[in-house]
Amino acid sequence: MKFSSTFAHNSRKSSFPLKSLAVATLAALIPITAMAQGGTVRIGMTASDIPLTSGAPNSGFEGVRFTGMTLYDALVSWDLSVEDRVAPLVPQLASSWHVDESDPRKWIFQLREGVKFHDGSEFNADAVVFNFDKVFNDQSPQYDARQAAQVVARLPAYESIRKLDDYTVEITTKTPNAMFINQLPFMFMSSPAHWEALNGDWEAFEKNPSGTGPFKLDVLVPRERAELVPFAEYWDESRRAKADRLVLIPIPEANTRANALLSRQVDWIENPPADTLPMLQSRGYQITSNGYPHIWPWQFSFLDGSPWLDQRVRQAANLAVDRESIQQLLGGYMVPAQGLLLPDDSAFGEPAFTIGYDPDAARALLAEAGYGPGNPLKAKVLISASGSGQMQPLQMNELIQQQLKEVGIEIEFEVLVWETLFNNWRQGAADPASLGAHATNITFATHDPFAAMIRFIDSKNVAPVSLNWGHYSNVEVDGLITELQTAFDPEENLRIYRQLHETLVEDAPFLFVGHDTGPRAMGPKVAGFVQAKSWFQDLTPVYMAD
């Protein structure tokens, strides 16, 4: 019965023999379908498996999107109901918080009262402590290495937690860090009572999880499907699920996903193949997209001998790229970059250097730097032929190569297997595995200051410590990062973050190319979806219109 809708849907369209069996089955299912108010929404994910369901999803941000934010809540999360600005952080299970004035390493969180887990137990300070211990305290009975692997690296600032009263907890960070709050949306709260009822078995919890999220897990068939149903007692009435059932189906092959949508086996697919978008649109499918905190850059090397050491050269390269033609190449599904952050991000600021297409200015800057027709600038760049978030790396890079050549920059590519390129990120430009390259082309998330900038530009984060691949070092930038880490007043924090971005755009340690728009394709009946400017999306308002 649980899988009724898939079959019913297909059978209704079918004109194949043995119809009688299909009709009989369908007849048996009609009462269920008739009761449905919001219908069943079947989603084809790009993951090759159902992301983990016990409270620390794998499969990257797609896992967080589908089995994290649906089944669970965190202390803070993003407001995904807005589509016209980058999704802001909002309180979720914590109703408010403040930083201890006498010791800025201590964050005090006031918890929301009256919140229930799916198993009926109550959410309180003990549950929060239980959850931090499940991933950070390997001496605790609930410690789960598998969940720790997913979460610990996302909360690098965390040191310890303490319950102050039933609805107040105090979290201590390793050093004063104003950006700690940005790390908390990845820490989901699983039910301690339910874990105990399952005899402390996380494997059993995986099949039968309990969070406080707007959906409950109903069916889980590993590698094939997960079925989610609304949690009727969800604490946030504005986010009660509208669909009666969400079916999550892993379909890693892009063409298979598109075919599944076209043959109506699913109602929604993530990341449809770019060349199918016009056809899908012409057949009445909805295509949604929206710029989100993602950047497709070249990250320059600042080692001796790199041609990018001169700021004028870096600015020239940024002026030589015609981003609108790249946007065209991608069927429009890219926002031309004017910096690391989306142009409408509140921290974008007003950089003194405006990034746009101006080949004459680029030539002039190159001439100033001593390059010219008889003396072209030569550089080697590491790229991949595919990879997560890389969009269409070969075509995009070749177009950039042509455009740079027109101003006198000759680029040679070293094409690596995606996994090799990705691992090289942490090894850095000085490592022999970088083959003496002067830039690397890896896309990344820019949803908070650490993700967007600090890991790449802080001189303390030079590879292999973190992802400052090119050994970039700038005293002004380092100073701003230190200020940012200790600026606990939100407005002051935003002002410094803005200044940091302005400085970066001007200094151009990256070739800023574009931001992905995360296209999705949906059947004509899917309704209610608002695509937020985020890696994450809210599935609660989605339903099937009659």
Next chain:
Amino acid sequence: MFVFIIRRFLYAIPIALAVAAVCFSLVHLAPGDPLTAIIPADAPAEVVIAIQQAYGMDRPLIVQFGSWIQRALQGDLGVSVATGRPVMGDIALALSNTLLLAFAAALLGFFGGILLGGLAAIYNGTWIDKLATALAITGVSIPHYWLGLLLVIIFSVQLDWLPSMGAGPGGSSDWRLDWAHLRHLVLPAVTMCFIPMGIVTRTVRATVSEILNSEFVTALYARGLRGRRIALHVAKNAAPTVLSVMGLQFGYLLGGSILVETVFSWPGTGYLLNTAIFQRDIPLLQGIILVLAMFFVGLNLLVDVLQTLMDPRIKRG
């Protein structure tokens, strides 16, 4: 015969060890870190070390290999890095799905191949022969993932007759022998049957025409045997060759369906292998390769035994 089977079984042990060693070294030689799937690129160094320790990947390769083999001998293939589930359980489920698909494809392919090949041999040189040969060459040459996509476009997207992916409404864990599930099997099975059908057609055609031209068949005719009696003799003589080819083809169907299973999101071993490769899930990858290799060894053993039973002239050892 018993000694023969025991001896062949013992031969399988060094083969298994060699396969295990080769697949272990290959997956570790491949680019990328095995823990990339679960550790974010900017994870602090202490977190990376802790996770490497938790998965035992901080030890020398030879030690890792030793402990893996030790556990594998006890039937424990470890735990998937990506999902934390026991590898053995995942492989068992995937194998049952692949077996289902392989049986369906083998049934179609072998039946079609024997029919076409037999007709081609009997009507040697006529248009029937030419048609059968042309079909066989097409079957062998056509890239089957392309054929799969084509079939999906025609029968799922355009005609809306058959589903384009998945194992059925209930998923593979709830598989039943009814039309709701069988219709999911049709397109992948048809796609996969083309290669074995082509190869079996060609083998049957070559073997049967050779036998039909041999002296003993002339002698049978001379003794007045006709029709079905002759066919029986021919079939019996052609069987060992055709059987060994079919055995190998069945082996390929079991292990070689990675593209078709991916195109149809069929939750079998090929799909699992694809997942394991892309997630760099080394325990899963090693486990699948080992199990598939053992399947091949077992299947070859079975074919050898069957051949010996059918044709006493094949004395091995």
